[in-house]
Structure formats: C-alpha cells, structure tokens
Amino acid sequence: MLSLIPLLVLIAQAEFRPGLPGGPSVGPSVGPLVRITSPLGRSGASGTIRIVAQITCPASLELGPVRFYVDGQLLQTDSDGAPYAVEWTDENPFERREISVTVADALGREVSDRVVLEPFDVVEEAQVTSVLVEASVQDKRGRFVKSLSPDAFRVLEDGVPQTLDQARYESVGATFALLIDSSGSMSRRLDFVQRTAAALSAYMSPLDRSLVAPFSRGLLAMTGPTDDRATVADAIRAIRSSGGTAILDSLVQLSRSFPEDGTRRAVILITDGYDENSTATVDEALSALKAARATVYAVAIGGVAGVSLRGEKVLRRLTAETGGRTFMPATEEQLQLVHAALADEVQNRYLLTYTPANQTPDGKWREISVRLPESDYRIVARPGYFAPKPAPIRPTLEFTATGSAGAYLAVGANDVEVLEDGVAQRIERFHEASQPMSIVLALDASGSMRHREAEVIASAHAFAAALRPQDQLGILLFSDSTSLVQDLSTDREATRAAIDTYKTGGGTALFDAVADALARLETAEGRRVVVVMTDGRDEKNPGTAPGSRRSLDDVLRAVKGRGATVYSIGLGTKVDARALQQFAELSGGRTLLPEDVSQLPAEFQRVIEDLGRRYVVGYTSTNPAHDGQWRNVEILLTGAPEASVRSTGGYTAPGGER
Numbered sequence: 185m186l187s188l189i190p191l192l193v194l195i196a197q198a199e200f201r202p203g204l205p206g207g208p209s210v211g212p213s214v215g216p217l218v219r220i221t222s223p224l225g226r227s228g229a230s231g232t233i234r235i236v237a238q239i240t241c242p243a244s245l246e247l248g249p250v251r252f253y254v255d256g257q258l259l260q261t262d263s264d265g266a267p268y269a270v271e272w273t274d275e276n277p278f279e280r281r282e283i284s285v286t287v288a289d290a291l292g293r294e295v296s297d298r299v300v301l302e303p304f305d306v307v308e309e310a311q312v313t314s315v316l317v318e319a320s321v322q323d324k325r326g327r328f329v330k331s332l333s334p335d336a337f338r339v340l341e342d343g344v345p346q347t348l349d350q351a352r353y354e355s356v357g358a359t360f361a362l363l364i365d366s367s368g369s370m371s372r373r374l375d376f377v378q379r380t381a382a383a384l385s386a387y388m389s390p391l392d393r394s395l396v397a398p399f400s401r402g403l404l405a406m407t408g409p410t411d412d413r414a415t416v417a418d419a420i421r422a423i424r425s426s427g428g429t430a431i432l433d434s435l436v437q438l439s440r441s442f443p444e445d446g447t448r449r450a451v452i453l454i455t456d457g458y459d460e461n462s463t464a465t466v467d468e469a470l471s472a473l474k475a476a477r478a479t480v481y482a483v484a485i486g487g488v489a490g491v492s493l494r495g496e497k498v499l500r501r502l503t504a505e506t507g508g509r510t511f512m513p514a515t516e517e518q519l520q521l522v523h524a525a526l527a528d529e530v531q532n533r534y535l536l537t538y539t540p541a542n543q544t545p546d547g548k549w550r551e552i553s554v555r556l557p558e559s560d561y562r563i564v565a566r567p568g569y570f571a572p573k574p575a576p577i578r579p580t581l582e583f584t585a586t587g588s589a590g591a592y593l594a595v596g597a598n599d600v601e602v603l604e605d606g607v608a609q610r611i612e613r614f615h616e617a618s619q620p621m622s623i624v625l626a627l628d629a630s631g632s633m634r635h636r637e638a639e640v641i642a643s644a645h646a647f648a649a650a651l652r653p654q655d656q657l658g659i660l661l662f663s664d665s666t667s668l669v670q671d672l673s674t675d676r677e678a679t680r681a682a683i684d685t686y687k688t689g690g691g692t693a694l695f696d697a698v699a700d701a702l703a704r705l706e707t708a709e710g711r712r713v714v715v716v717m718t719d720g721r722d723e724k725n726p727g728t729a730p731g732s733r734r735s736l737d738d739v740l741r742a743v744k745g746r747g748a749t750v751y752s753i754g755l756g757t758k759v760d761a762r763a764l765q766q767f768a769e770l771s772g773g774r775t776l777l778p779e780d781v782s783q784l785p786a787e788f789q790r791v792i793e794d795l796g797r798r799y800v801v802g803y804t805s806t807n808p809a810h811d812g813q814w815r816n817v818e819i820l821l822t823g824a825p826e827a828s829v830r831s832t833g834g835y836t837a838p839g840g841e842r
Contacts, residue, residue: 457495
C-alpha cells in the first residue's frame with residue numbers, strides 16, 4: 185500500500201548568546217525563554233500552518249522583534265506582542281524542514297528554540313499487523329462502565345472472531361482536531377463558537393495534542409499539533425468569520441492532516457451544518473475519515489438560520505459511522521453538559537487490540553463489531569477500518585527501436601505509447617538505458633569448437649575491452665557442464681585471464697549454460713544481460729556426459745521470469761536457431777547467426793551497439809492485482825508505425841497476496 189509514515193523528531197533548545205563586545209555586562213539574572221508550541225510535529229498534508237512561539241520573561245524586561253526562520257531563512261518578524269505567531273505554507277512534506285524562533289532582550293541576550301520536521305517516508309508495501317479498537321461502554325442509565333474484565337470482550341472482523349492481543353481500560357494520548365466553522369453563516373454566533381472550542385480544549389489531558397483548524401470554503405491556516413493550551417486558546421481567539429461553507433471538503437482535507445504518530449484521533453466539528461460549497465460527497469468524506477481512523481464528534485450550533493435539517497442528518501451520519509456522537513446545545517447551560525459528556529466519551533475508553541486473521545492487503549473495508557455478554561450495555565466503537573492496499577506495481581521495460589531498414593531510431597518520451605493487456609498506461613519514467621550493466625558472457629567450449637579457439641578468445645577479449653569501465657562482466661564456459669571461471673567484476677585484467685583459460689572438449693550443455701547465467705544475474709545490480717555463443721545445439725557427449733539437466737521449457741520459463749536480456753550468437757549452420765531465437769525474443773534481445781568464425785568479432789560489436797541504443801520506459805500499472813500472472817506489454821511508436829520495437833513483451837506481476 186501507498187502509505188505515508190512520518191518520522192517526527194522534536195529538538196527543543198534554549199541557548200543564551202552573549203551580547204556584542206562592549207555591551208552591558210550587568211543585568212537581571214532571569215532572561216527571556218522561548219518555546220515553539222506549534223507545530224510540534226508534521227501533519228500529513230501540505231498546507232498553511234501557524235507557527236506559534238510562547239515567550240516568557242520578566243515584565244520589566246524589554247524584548248526585541250521575534251524572528252521566525254525556516255531552514256535558516258528569515259520568514260517573518262513579529263513585534264506586536266503576544267501571541268507571537270506567523271503563517272507558513274509547508275509545500276512539500278517529503279522534505280526536511282527546520283523551524284526556529286529567536287528573540288533578544290534589551291541586554292543583548294538572545295534565546296532561541298527550534299523544531300525539526302522530518303520528511304515523510306513513503307512505504308509502499310504494508311501488512312495488516314495490529315488493529316486498535318477504542319470501545320466506550322455505558323449502562324442503561326448512560327453511566328460509563330469502568331470495571332469490565334478483559335475476558336468479557338469479543339471482537340469480530342467481518343463476522344469472524346478475532347483473538348485479542350490486549351484489552352484494558354486505560355487513558356492514552358489523543359490528537360484532537362478542533363474543526364471550527366468560521367464561515368459567514370456563523371458570524372452572529374462566533375463568540376459562542378469560540379467559547380465552545382475553548383471550553384472543549386480545556387478537557388484535554390497532558391497526553392493529548394491539538395490541531396486548531398478553522399474552515400470556510402476549505403481549511404484555513406491550522407495551528408498545531410501542539411500540547412500548549414495557551415497556543416490553542418490564542419488560535420481560537422484569532423478566528424474570524426467570512427466566506428462560504430464546505431464542511432465535507434474540509435473533513436476530507438483534515439483527514440490527511442493527522443500526524444502518523446500512533447495516537448487516537450478525534451475530530452470535534454463545531455458548525456451550523458450548512459454546507460453549500462463542498463464538492464465531496466458524504467460517502468467520500470466518510471471514506472477519508474475511516475481511512476484516517478478518525479472519530480467525529482459534532483457540536484451543532486445554530487448560526488444565522490439555525491441548524492438545517494439536512495445538515496443535522498449529515499452530521500448524525502458522520503458521527504454514527506465513525507463511532508462518535510452528535511450534540512446540539514442551544515444554551516450555555518446545555519453546552520456545559522456537552523463538555524462533560526464529550527470528556528467522558530473520549531476519556532473513558534477500553535483499548536482493544538488484535539492481529540487480524542485476514543492478513544490480505546487488499547485495501548477493502550473490514551467491519552468490526554465489539555460484543556459483551558451483558559446485552560443491556562451500549563457499546564460505542566469504530567465500525568471498521570480499511571486494510572492496507574497492495575503495493576503499486578511499477579513495471580520497467582527496456583526496448584530498442586529500429587526502422588524498416590534496420591537502422592536504430594532516436595526516440596523521445598512523447599513518441600512512445602504503452603499498452604498493458606490492451607489498456608493504455610501513463611508513462612512516468614523514460615530515459616536512455618545508461619545504467620551500469622551486469623553481463624555474463626557464456627562461451628561454448630565443446631569439442632566442435634576445437635579449431636576456433638583462437639578466434640573465440642580474440643573476439644571475447646575485444647568484447648570485454650569495448651564495455652564501459654562501470655559494467656561488470658562474468659565469464660561462463662560450458663561443454664559437458666558449466667563453469668563460471670570469472671564472477672561478475674569490473675577488473676578487466678582478471679577477465680582477460682579467465683578468457684585465456686578457454687579450452688575445448690566434450691558435449692554442449694547449452695540449456696544449462698543459459699539457465700546458470702540467468703541464475704547468477706538474479707541478484708546482480710543494474711541492467712542484466714546474457715550473451716551466449718554456441719556453434720551447435722544442446723547435446724550430450726556420447727562418451728561421457730548426459731547433457732543439460734534442464735529442458736528447453738525450463739530455460740524459456742527462466743528467461744521469461746528473470747528480467748535479463750539475452751543475446752544469442754549461433755555460429756555456423758548446425759545451431760539450434762529456433763531455441764536461440766526464443767531466448768532472444770522472450771527477453772527483448774537479438775539473435776545473430778554468423779556463418780563463419782571470422783564474422784564473430786563483428787557480431788560481438790553489434791551486441792555492444794545494441795546495448796547502447798536501448799531505452800527504458802516505466803509506469804504504474806492500472807491493474808493493481810498481485811496475482812502472479814503474465815501481463816502483455818506492447819510498446820508503440822506513435823510517429824513511426826512501421827518501426828520494429830524489441831522488448832520483453834511483458835512481465836510477470838508479483839504473485840499471491842500476503
């Protein structure tokens with residue numbers, strides 16, 4: 185699955201720097217202190233956030249401007265007094281950022297604090313390892329039940345009983361997102377909204393962190409995540425009402441903004457329910473919230489026109505399907521009841537974890553049900569979760585294009601169209617194949633090559649000398665059996681010495697030679713190539729050897745599945761031309777059939793030229809199934825329909841779901 189996992193590192197330091205030479209040497213013993221309170225970590229999406237610093241110092245001490253930096257570059261100064269805050273757009277959460285705040289007092293003492301926002305890592309393969317379920321249990325009178333035995337809980341996933349790893353009553357940290365409607369329709373109740381948000385934030389425990397996210401037609405500048413209540417209060421007081429309302433769009437945006445730090449996630453949505461600007465549907469918002477594992481608590485406050493019936497219906501569905509609740513306080517007194525109920529709802533939870541029996545990363549929704557033997561109890565828990573998606577399949581294919589006369593064609597990305605099983609694909613990578621190569625040169629050393637030894641040795645030396653310094657070359661000799669006389673190496677002197685050991689005698693284990701060369705390349709880096717030269721067909725030595733252990737079909741399967749390009753050189757008229765052609769065609773290589781050994785140097789040179797005229801095209805397959813099946817891939821040149829394109833013709837998808 186495409187999953188985002190952040191590495192959040194908070195580095196906070198307050199350091200005193202002495203004033204300039206000649207400055208005051210005597211002053212108060214207590215100087216200013218600065219602490220960045222927002223953000224304390226990275227949220228999961230790019231967007232505008234408020235950088236907030238809390239500064240404490242004696243009232244008599246005069247402070248200079250507060251300077252905010254990002255990656256050492258001055259972003260903005262704040263000289264207006266507390267709260268000290270500026271807005272910054274985190275455009276790329278995949279890059280490391282360092283935020284720092286600096287202030288100096290009248291005595292020249294400078295203090296600073298900094299927070300490092302580590303980049304998000306992209307992890308493409310995921311496994312369903314453990315699922316956390318928070319369950320709130322109430323009796324018939326609405327009182328929370330806190331004395332249940334862990335053995336009392338039963339959890340089912342898609343109707344299948346699960347084995348609990350743990351079940352306990354515990355208070356753990358949570359990330360609370362205060363999603364506050366600041367649209368024009370809330371203008372007359374904004375004071376009430378601000379008091380509501382401030383009161384709710386007061387119930388947070390020291391383990392909790394908050395995001396303050398005002399919205400109108402979309403999310404506005406967010407504050408947090410932070411654990412500082414003063415920062416939350418300042419952010420709430422700074423909200424101003426204007427613009428239209430897009431509740432569902434804002435929920436989708438917010439779902440991507442939670443830090444991936446393992447804490448519980450709760451959205452406290454304060455709104456009048458009017459949504460006239462969203463493009464997202466309720467189903468899309470719910471899908472995003474469920475994927476984010478967020479519980480929604482809605483506090484519906486009547487705006488200019490009260491709470492709409494349609495809006496109330498939407499809010500109740502959002503909360504019901506994420507395991508939360510909807511509150512509709514009309515007065516300050518009722519709001520106090522909401523505070524108490526919401527605090528109990530969030531803080532009184534049983535933590536249930538289990539490792540799902542179904543470990544298939546298929547991206548599907550898994551329904552969770554929590555049961556207790558006491559039927560009168562009311563259980564509120566998350567209704568389910570989305571399993572991780574399978575890792576995207578990103579094929580990369582090499583190809584060579586030639587015109588009708590056999591000349592190589594110069595190809596650009598705009599000239600290429602890729603069809604996988606007849607379905608057009610979007611090309612994401614295209615370049616000339618310049619990556620270093622790992623090549624195994626397999627030379628036929630059977631008895632029939634006895635009178636060609638000198639020519640073979642000379643041709644092999646020339647082939648090795650023509651490779652680039654970064655290309656690795658291995659030498660495999662075969663007759664009755666195969667022998668890798670030189671492993672992959674860039675040491676050309678060692679290669680020359682290995683080639684000079686070439687001696688003939690015995691049968692022709694051609695199939696084993698190709699199979700063993702492919703096996704050696706399986707773990708090699710870079711582009712992988714087999715160049716096999718033979719003057720005959722796979723056969724045993726009538727006197728001593730049985731021939732290849734592998735059959736032709738065995739080798740063809742290996743050629744198709746190993747991702748290496750095979751160049752077949754068949755010398756003379758007794759070669760198994762059909763087998764050599766199959767090796768090359770299945771791998772996107774070439775078959776060369778010189779009639780005489782004197783043509784061998786030229787054929788090796790043609791292999792070198794072909795390797796230098798290849799292109800690489802890559803894409804993310806529109807078929808995400810990890811089914812182990814062969815996918816036919818056709819590479820077309822849109823401007824040259826008569827061109828001949830040589831490639832592997834496809835690939836085998838990763839096999840089997842985990």
